[in-house]
Amino acid sequence: MKPSKTCIFPFIVALSLFTFFGQKSLFAQSSDQSEGDHFSITTLNIPDEIVMEAGGLAFDDEGNLAVVTRRGEVWIVNNPQSENPTFSRFGQSLHEPLGIAYREGAYYIAQRGELVRLEDSNGDGYADLYQTIYRWPLTGNYHEYSYGPKFLPNGDMLVTLNLSWIGYGASLTDWRGWMLRITQEGEMTPFATGLRSPLGFGLNAEGDIFYTENEGDWIGSGWMTHLEEGDFAGHPEGLRWTEMDGSPLDLRFEDIDDSEGLTLFEQSQSIPEIKNPATWFPHTIMGISTSDILLIENDDQVGPFAGQLLVGDQGHSKIMRVYHEKVNGEYQGAVFDFREGFQSGIVKLEWGPDNQVYVGMTSRGWGSTGRDQYGIQRMSWNGEIPFEMQKINAESNGFTLTFTKPVDHQSAMDINNYSVTDFTYRYDAAYGSPVINRQNKTITRLSVSDDRMSVRLYVDGLREGYINEVRAGDVFNEAGQSLLHPVGYYTLNNLPEGERSAVAEGTGVERAGDEPGLSTKKITERPAGWDTEPDVRIQLATEPGLQYDQNLITVQAGSRIAFTFENDDDMAHNVVITLPESADSVGEAAMNLGLDADALEFVPRMDEVLFHTSMLQPGQSETIYFEIPDTPGDYDFVCTFPGHHISMRGVLRVY
Ligand SMILES: [Cu+2]
Structure with a gap:
């Protein structure tokens, strides 16, 4: 870190001007109110020795919070609303559970291969009964997550089964890609299919069932769909099981065909089993991986939104709000941003007895805008109504x-x-x-x-x-x-x-919104004026968990660079080289590109951006050519896929 002040002075001037005008336009939008003015976030103090990768949250009748972790433990938190809650381990040895519900003295948990009931029958504070309610087969594929349960009013439970991943979403064993309905006696009824990654589901005020979906194959963007028995939400893999006894629909895998280029809505005109999403969540604008659903029960909880739904987002560590109405007998409606800035990837939302939203989080293997690997926070409303x-x-x-x-x-x-x-x-x-x-x-x-x-x-x-x-x-x-x-x-x-x-x-x-726009800052062929080979060849790749494989690259001022980025990760990334200390402003601007994001390849048109690659899909590689600035300093390189800039960045040191 030795940039001379005189040398970077012009940059500071440029930055200041930009900031001035940038703030002016921001002012017109929201500088007079902030989310934090209305909704505070408080972090639960978790002892260091507990890896609280919260897969599910449930309150018992006394207001104690049960947390089930992806490491397979169940923790009971006494006084979770206090500064010094106490923790005791209630159960363990479960297989990556992602959900827990409490009913009449017992906990119900979906682990990977079964729905299980845990009870402390002798009152010593420790579960001594682990009772299988219903079991489903597994192949062992890492992506076979199972979620739930959620209780229906009559005491039946819903669980959902994630598709496997083998380069695409696949249903490798019975009822993967389905929502199942299971009685407490263990009787199972397949309920609906077309699901890909159904982490979030729940009931609205009318008792209707909704689930949330994540972008993926066959899923153009995140959505929330009202599911009724026999519905098909859109991913065809679950249809492989519709010939089995108990299937509530006859639609077959072969009946779904994408060769005509129709949208899901257009296909639904001729395939009545298709249930269109009640609400789409535009990808990267309204999150990137929708999660749990929580009904706002009354106007005292978070403001005048009773009957609406809160929806978490794992990748963007935020909560959104959904309003539905029924038109021609079908739900449809709008999604709004609500509160961002949580510490890790949100997977679960639960009301505490104190009317605060308890937020269960984990990011391991998935990444998130919130920097922590896991945590529990609570969001409370200060009683002042935001202008929304x-x-x-x-x-x-x-x-x-x-x-x-x-x-x-x-x-x-x-x-x-x-x-x-x-x-x-x-x-x-x-x-x-x-x-x-x-x-x-x-x-x-x-x-x-x-x-x-x-x-x-x-x-x-x-x-x-x-x-x-x-x-x-x-x-x-x-x-x-x-x-x-x-x-x-x-x-x-x-x-x-x-x-x-x-x-x-x-x-x-x-609008020509479908094709990547031309950027003068992305040069993918050796410039004609370069009569010699590049001075330096730089290779950059990725590491799991939203990281590049290097975080410091040192080059000489003025040198000609051939910069190759190889995306060997399982999600899209790019590399954007920016002025010193600009990774944050460029990354934040990229998150606000809205519907233009695709066309701009997630690169904001701003002076802080010097050079960039394309947004590379998994397995792609690209070389760009540029001349290093003459001014020494610590420049940044950063991925501008929305949310990645928090952790996916490094320094390009020019000497
Ligand atoms: Cu990235």
Whole structure:
């Protein structure tokens, strides 16, 4: 670390200017409210010797918290809301359990191969009864996670079985990719399939069952689907078992075909078993790996959102909020950001008796924005209502946005303060999907309700089966505050009955959002002006757990570099070389690219970015060419896949 101050001075000036203007635009969005003003996060003090990789959380009748860990232990935490909780081990030797539920003195746990009941029959504080309720086969594939249980009101339980991974999601043994319903006596009924990675599931206020899905093969982006008996959610592998006794549907694996390039919604028009997601979670914008679902039971818990759902995200260590309505008998609705900044990857959410949300976290093998490998935190509301979009409702010819506080009339009446863009994803065997068929919609007029709690937008050309980005950027409340989160993503499966827009289809501006844009900072062929070989060849690869294989590379100022990045990991990564101390600002900007992220290859167009590679899929490699700056200093290199910049970075030392 020996950059001379005079040498980096121009950079500091450039940075300061950028920061000034950058903050100005941020100010218009949310500087007057922050998530932390309304929702505090408190970390549970866990003794160092306990590896609390929380796979599940459950409270007993006395308010003690049971935690089941991926290491196979069950811990009871007394006084979890206090600064000095006490911990006692209740059970052990389970096989990577991912879920626990409490009922009438016993704990129910899904471990990899069975649903088991644990009880302390002699009252010594230690489980002495381990009773198998229902067992399912395993092949041993590492990806055969099993989740749950969650109780239904009648005492039956739901569990879900993850697909295996053999380069693609595969159902290698009975009922993998299914949700199963199991009675306490161990009678099992296959309930629904098409699941890939169903870590999150739960009931809404009406007792309807929802599950959350992660992006992957056949899954263009994360989603939340209302599951009823016999539903097919979209991943075809689970259909391999529909010939078995008890299957509630007859759809076969061979019936699903991606050769025509249809979306899931389009396929659902001819395959009635397909249940479209009630809500899509646009990948990298609304998390990257949705997890547990938690019903907001009343308005005293986190604000005026009773009946809505909180949804965790493992990879982005955050909690989102979902509002659903029923249109033509089907659920659909909007997802909003809610609270980010948790310490590790969120897998479980549970209400404590103190009305706080207890958050169970683990990242081992999966990575997360939160830097810790595991932990438990609780989120509490301070009682002050944030200025938010409380909900978005579909109309036959637009949307109604309802706010948590009255809006300022002038800013709410300005049509330029709103935008609506719709898009969807591919449905095919590829892993994930870019944003496709994107259109900016025309808002023709709007009106503000008399109580100023809602705004009605009239929008041309809404399309069923599309996700709508609904933005209310510079709408203020009466106190002059801007929205804490100005964007919601509404999944429009059904347009309500009623008057339609003048133009029903195909209006708006098509956006070229599907192809990677050209960047002058990514040179993948040796520049014509280089008449000699590069001065230096640099090789960089990856390590598991969101790391490069080197975190310090030293080069001479002004040298010509051939820089090869080999992505030998199991997820996408890139390398972006930035000005000194800019990895954070570039990484954060990459997380805010929204629907443009694919087209920009997750590289924000900003001066701090000097050079970058493509976003490389697992197994890909690329060489870029550039000239090292003349100014010595510690430059950064960083992966800008949303969330990776926290840990996936290093220093390019120029001397
Ligand atoms: Cu990365």
